[in-house]
Amino acid sequence: MTAESMDELVALAKRRGFLYQASELYGGLQGIYDYGPLGVELKNNLKAAWWRSMVYERDDVEGLDCSILTNPKVLRYSGHEDTFTDPLQDCRACKSRWRADHIEDGRCPNCGSDDLTEPRPFNLMFRTAVGPIDDGSSFAYLRPETAQSIFTNFRNVLDSTSRKPPFGIAQIGKAFRNEITPRNFIFRVREFEQMELEFFVEAGTDEEWHERWVQERMAWWTQQGVSPAHLSLYHHPAEDLSHYSKATVDIMYRFPHGVEELEGIANRSDFDLGSHTRNQDDLDIHAKVMPNPDSSVRLAVHDQQAKRWSVPWVIEPSAGVDRGVLAVLNEGYRVEQLDNGGQRTVLALKAHLAPIKAAVIPLKRNHEGLVARARAIKAELQRLGLGRILFENTGNIGKAYRRHDEVGTPMCITIDFRTIEEDDTVTIRDRDSMAQERVSVAELGDRLRGMLAASDSASTMTAADDGA
Ligand code: ATP
Numbered sequence: 001m002t003a004e005s006m007d008e009l010v011a012l013a014k015r016r017g018f019l020y021q022a023s024e025l026y027g028g029l030q031g032i033y034d035y036g037p038l039g040v041e042l043k044n045n046l047k048a049a050w051w052r053s054m055v056y057e058r059d060d061v062e063g064l065d066c067s068i069l070t071n072p073k074v075l076r077y078s079g080h081e082d083t084f085t086d087p088l089q090d091c092r093a094c095k096s097r098w099r100a101d102h103i104e105d106g107r108c109p110n111c112g113s114d115d116l117t118e119p120r121p122f123n124l125m126f127r128t129a130v131g132p133i134d135d136g137s138s139f140a141y142l143r144p145e146t147a148q149s150i151f152t153n154f155r156n157v158l159d160s161t162s163r164k165p166p167f168g169i170a171q172i173g174k175a176f177r178n179e180i181t182p183r184n185f186i187f188r189v190r191e192f193e194q195m196e197l198e199f200f201v202e203a204g205t206d207e208e209w210h211e212r213w214v215q216e217r218m219a220w221w222t223q224q225g226v227s228p229a230h231l232s233l234y235h236h237p238a239e240d241l242s243h244y245s246k247a248t249v250d251i252m253y254r255f256p257h258g259v260e261e262l263e264g265i266a267n268r269s270d271f272d273l274g275s276h277t278r279n280q281d282d283l284d285i286h287a288k289v290m291p292n293p294d295s296s297v298r299l300a301v302h303d304q305q306a307k308r309w310s311v312p313w314v315i316e317p318s319a320g321v322d323r324g325v326l327a328v329l330n331e332g333y334r335v336e337q338l339d340n341g342g343q344r345t346v347l348a349l350k351a352h353l354a355p356i357k358a359a360v361i362p363l364k365r366n367h368e369g370l371v372a373r374a375r376a377i378k379a380e381l382q383r384l385g386l387g388r389i390l391f392e393n394t395g396n397i398g399k400a401y402r403r404h405d406e407v408g409t410p411m412c413i414t415i416d417f418r419t420i421e422e423d424d425t426v427t428i429r430d431r432d433s434m435a436q437e438r439v440s441v442a443e444l445g446d447r448l449r450g451m452l453a454a455s456d457s458a459s460t461m462t463a464a465d466d467g468a
Helices: 006-016 037-056 072-077 147-152 154-161 206-223 271-275 321-332 368-382 397-407 417-423 441-455
Strands: 019-021 033-035 061-064 085-090 097-099 120-123 126-129 139-142 167-176 191-201 231-235 247-255 258-269 301-303 308-310 313-320 333-337 343-347 358-362 389-391 411-415 425-430 436-440
Touching: 006 019, 006 321, 006 333, 006 397, 033 037, 037 061, 037 167, 037 191, 037 206, 037 321, 061 154, 072 139, 072 147, 147 154, 147 167, 147 191, 147 271, 147 313, 191 206, 191 321, 206 231, 206 247, 206 258, 206 313, 231 258, 247 321, 258 271, 258 321, 271 313, 313 321, 321 333, 321 343, 343 397, 358 368, 358 397, 368 389, 368 411, 368 417, 368 441, 397 411, 411 441, 417 425, 425 441, 436 441
Parallel strands: 061 167, 358 389, 358 411
Antiparallel strands: 019 033, 085 097, 085 120, 126 139, 167 191, 191 313, 231 247, 247 258, 258 313, 301 308, 333 343, 411 425, 425 436
């Protein structure tokens, strides 16, 4: 089960503190959102799961964290200044603006008029003045993708790590696009985060690696709790490919508003490293790149035996963090009818993504002995470093369970008089089955660890030298 409409998710997100409209008290800012107390945990957990599977569980990937402000030359040679555009059409009747490929039947989606301007390219990059004099001569772009800084640091990473292809560089961070029509909650926004891997391979092995990464990424999303039935692949037709791409496959997800892209996996050929390279003349570059007199380095690897330089090819799995958050929220969301005639809302998130791993609740509010024991248990579990453990002194256990069902807390731990007066056992209650069980406090750490390990079981990812 998933949400029946985006409205259900938007309402839950606001009510429980996952997401808020940014600058809301001044009327908001279109296509910009803030993550609330639970949203930041969910988002961090999703990013951590990606980082774990991309960097820690593999032996062929390094990480980077680069700046957002970007020298315009980077985005000139990458092709973004010329081609990172969407076709824009204005409605002459109601003055609204649309992305031409989002218009159906040649009519304005707002007022129905067919009096539209011809489509014209609109560059999606944001720019900002750098330094105290704003005369237009000194500006930087806010990066439209994290990828470029991985390419421009390629030589630095090679020199500081002794890597050689096949290997990858991963980055998670903000990207900015001045989308013509941001919409569908956090699906299409102007400020968002990407999780990108640039995986460098030898020319000729690119198609095999591309296929492999598509499979790896499908497997990862299902590991995050996304049902395979809601995922599909879309192969871009040749005429729609981006300027750098030899082939692109999108992982599509059935969002509440329709089936749309969750992640794109592109074969970027040798375009980017080739473009940012000085002295391209003696290099065998497949992509059409313009001469680059501005770069100071050669983004290529030297083959000692063959005594020649070659530019690696790049496979890029690029996923949107915010679209991922939306997908896992949607996947987890369900409204269940209960035997007693009531109903409950459950966010059945995988435990490793849940904003709160366990809530520790004293049976009676403000009871000194119960509260002290609960606080001590909370502190002890928190020290295990498994994520956020919440101490909750509200007293109404039934209500606390419902609230934690709704925000996806997989385990509630109730401290009662038996805990403090008899045998140091507690009740743990499972979010999904609602089953309750008596366990000793000494066992709690292992229970939590076991729950999280089962949720985020070791990925299927393998090292580069394993077969490819
Ligand atoms: P779309 O066709 O939906 O505009 P795109 O093909 O331009 O997306 P890519 O350039 O492939 O997107 O970016 C990689 C990923 O970054 C996307 O799969 C998506 O998850 C995310 N992303 C891109 N644009 C946005 C946006 N405006 N808001 C949120 N996430 C985005």
